[in-house]
Amino acid sequence: MEKEQENKIYNDAIAFFGETSQKIMVIEEMSELTKELCKELRDRGNIEDIADELADVEITLAQIKTIYNIHKMVEEHKDFKLHRFASRMEELKSKQNK
Numbered sequence: 001m002e003k004e005q006e007n008k009i010y011n012d013a014i015a016f017f018g019e020t021s022q023k024i025m026v027i028e029e030m031s032e033l034t035k036e037l038c039k040e041l042r043d044r045g046n047i048e049d050i051a052d053e054l055a056d057v058e059i060t061l062a063q064i065k066t067i068y069n070i071h072k073m074v075e076e077h078k079d080f081k082l083h084r085f086a087s088r089m090e091e092l093k094s095k096q097n098k
């Protein structure tokens, strides 16, 4: 789906259901993903169900970013954290190789 169309759906959902409802939805969807991952760890999981719940979480997280208008801020935090994570892994790898 095109980004513009996706953003329109998010804005429509927030306008129709309200910000509070969509904040509750992301919490519900994260718990559904948690449940599917727990089931998978108990060998009762289903990859299709995990993918389905991941999609729900991504859709609801995008609405949270829209509500707070923080898409760019999230990307900046993500970029910082990924670089920090990569350099910590490099440190750990170099310690292992000594």
Ligand SMILES: [Mg+2]
Residues within 6 Å of the ligand: 029, 032, 052, 053, 056
């Ligand atoms: Mg769900």
